[in-house]
Amino acid sequence: MKLAAPFMQLPLLFNASLVTEELKNISEQEWMPHPQGFPGNSMLPLVAVNGDPTNEGFAGEMSPTPYLKRCPYLFQILATLRVPLGRTRLMRLSGNAEVTRHADQGYYWADRVRIHVPILTQPSVRFECGDAVVNMAAGECWIFDTWRQHRVLNDSAEQRIHLVVDTVGSEPFWMMVGAGRDHNKKNFANVWSPKHIEYDRDAEVNPRFERANVPTVMTPWELKARLGFILSEAPPSANTPMLRQNIAQFCRHWQALWAAFGEHKEGWADYQGAMNQFMQQIDQLCANVVLNNELNMASVVHTLVAKVAISGAQAWLGDGEIRGAAASGSSIKHHQVAPVDPMFDRPVFIVSSPRSGSTLLFETLLRSPSLLTIGGESHTLMETMSELSPATNGKGSNRLTSSDATPEVVAELRRRFYEALKSRDGSAEKSGRVRMLEKTPKNALRIPFLKTCFPEAVFLYLYRDPRETMGSMIDAWQSGRFNTYPNLPGWTGLPWSLLLTPGWEVLNGKSIAEIVAAQWESTTKIMIDDLASLPKKDVVVTTYHEFLRSPAKVIEQLCSTLNIRWDETIPEVLPLSKYTLSTPNSEKWRRHEEDIQRQLPRIEAAMSLAERFLNERNLALI
The missing domain is CATH 1.20.1440 (de novo design (two linked rop proteins))
Structure with missing residues (x-):
């Protein structure tokens, strides 16, 4: 919440030593790592959705966790605030650690003030907000402007623990704020008269908890x-x-x-x-x-x-904790990492429209001793990050750009990929920079995002005749094996299959042929435009037909271009890929010929765009 001053101290003083005694009822194993894994940061949830300490969400009825119920004085402190209690935690910062500079930009904090009550602290702990700096003493009660850039530095060898409460406030609460003072000890009222709150065993403790916090539809x-x-x-x-x-x-x-x-x-x-x-x-x-x-x-x-x-x-x-680091220059520059990537050495991303044969190419290339993969497609790895899921990131499709590559997202995605990578023999052992091979059809809509996350990335574009591709896409929709978003809001047709393209809403009620034509057209236009914006050294192109006709020749050329080692013999006829529905045949699309021919005029511009792009790379269409 944006406030009139960087820090405001409320006229309340609590017995921090008594809270410290209560915390002896909490074992070390019950403390949890920070959800974003920030070094030196850990937490103990006190108020959470449905009282579940493992639930890091913001939407739902807030209730006390079992940890809070074991701390009666903490319960009384929260009741003293006289506010509807939102998410509340004990936040622990280990010795010689920090909360890095950021501003809280999450929706939950737009109208919620963050209350801090230091429980265990040292005089050397610095809390910075904007240009102001304070040392919050144990037992004091503070709020601060979370909209400004802020950070915490613990220069001591001892840990720091704060009670942190998120709340919209209340009339009595804001009256207490009005009787407070700022970080320079300038009183808001005439007299600074803090009230000491000691534990009262007989006090009636009935705090209120949030029930409404996220709109179904924003008014x-x-x-x-x-x-x-x-x-x-x-x-x-x-x-x-x-x-x-x-x-x-x-x-x-x-x-x-x-x-x-x-x-x-x-x-x-x-x-x-x-x-x-x-x-x-x-x-x-x-x-x-x-x-x-x-x-x-x-x-x-x-x-x-x-x-x-x-x-x-x-x-x-x-x-989780949505933190915004300071921007500098353009958004792309802001998200770039070091010129030499310390973890990923020229990762290779296979991109294509769906059903273009990318799985077969992926399963062939992963036999290289140079390459590591996660073993399959990255749907779960990526879309369990709320920022990357169309159900939760506000994008409504699989399209991602460089503006989606926030520092937190980049760090988490890179960590997930690195930890999941395995060699062709299934070994997870790795050290230093690794060569990653990744193939997920949705990545055709994520090229700027992936290039920002992996600055050395090379994109291998696999082209296939759009008639064959659309024929295979129709088969995929009809098979029911490729459902990706079966519960799209308002969608009335077959469960959505394959990648989710921008503007999918207008396809409701259309035929399968019209839907796949729109998917192919949208994917191709976005993908070609994104690839064309990259340096030529970062784009490699091949075709599905040439790969099937001369697999050994194509793999040899790709390995030479991408500087990938190869030590296996490639058969003249490749085995079927994992997602093959029927034996490859260039004439299979004719089962849907009438439907596909009707769609060709619609996608003519996208077809020409792809052909020009390949011809510019001196690769004849076969």
Whole structure:
């Protein structure tokens, strides 16, 4: 929450020593690592969704965890605050550790103040917020401006423990704030008169807990207020008039949808479609806009608005500690890592439209002694990160760009891949820089994002005749084996299969042939545009037909180009791949010839785009 001052001290003093005694009832094994794995940070959940200490979400009824129930004085402290209690934890910072500089940009904290009560601390602990610095003494009660950049430094060898409470506040609470003082000890009222709160065994302790915290559908009034606040935090630029116009038009459109649907499920697909279109405009206009608190504007709009505006449709459960590091220059520069990647040596990403033979190419290349893979496709590895799942990231499709590669996302994704990599023999042992081979069809829509996460990445584009590809895509839809998003809001056809392309909402009620044509067209246009923007050294191209006709020759050429070692004999006829539905045959598509021929005029421009791209790489279509 943005406050008028960086720090505010409330006129309350608690007995920190007594809380320390209560914490002896908590074993070391019950403390949990920070959800984002920040070094030296650990926590003990006290109030969580449904009282479940393992639930890091923000949506749902908050209740005390078993740990809080074992600490009666802590319970009394929380009741003293006289607020509806949101997520509450004990946060522990080990000796000589820090909470790195960031601003809290998550939706949950937009209207919630964060209360800190130091339990165990030392005079050398520095809490910085903006230009202000304080040392919060044990037992004091503070709030601070989480919208500003802030950090904590523990220079002591001893650990630091704070009680941290998130709440929207209340009238009595804000009256207490009004009787407080700032970090310079300037009183807000005439007299500083803190109240000492000792443990009262006979006190009636009935704190209130949050029940409503995330909207099913954001009201047009909240939407307008959120976007207005973000815009007010942005410095004027040449794009400001256009940005104001787009926001005003979007808010009016949302108001009309609200009048028609309210929170009803029938409108979720319309809401999501409107949001997807708006966010494309935001990505274009705000990619390089830095707010007054040093956060990237496009990232903040995604987090404060897009992720939660249709929470019912997205089943949003929260993102853990959403931290925004300061932006610098363009958003792409902000997310770049060191010029020499210390972990990933020229990782290879196979990209293509779905059903183009990429699995066969992947399963052949993974036999190289140079390459490590996660053993298959990365759907689960990536989309269990809420920032990368179309159900929770506000994107509404598998499209990801460099603006989605926040430092936290980059670090977590790289860690997940590195830990999951195995050699062709199944060994997980690795040291130093590794050569990774990755193949997931959705990556065709993620090229700028992946290039930001893996700066040395090389993209291997596999082209296949679009008629054959669409024929195989129709088979995939009809087989039911490739369902990726079976519960799309508002979708009435067969369960959605294959990758989720931008604008999928308009395909509702269309034939399977029309759907796969749209998938192929959208994927190809996005993929070719993204590949064309990369340096030529980072793109390698081959065709499915040439690979089937001369597999040994193609693998030899690819290994030479990509500097990959090879030590196996490749058979003249390759084995069937894992996801093959029937034996490969260039004429199989004719089973759906009539339907496919009707779609060819629609995708003619995308076909020409792909052909020009391959011809520019001096690769004849075969």
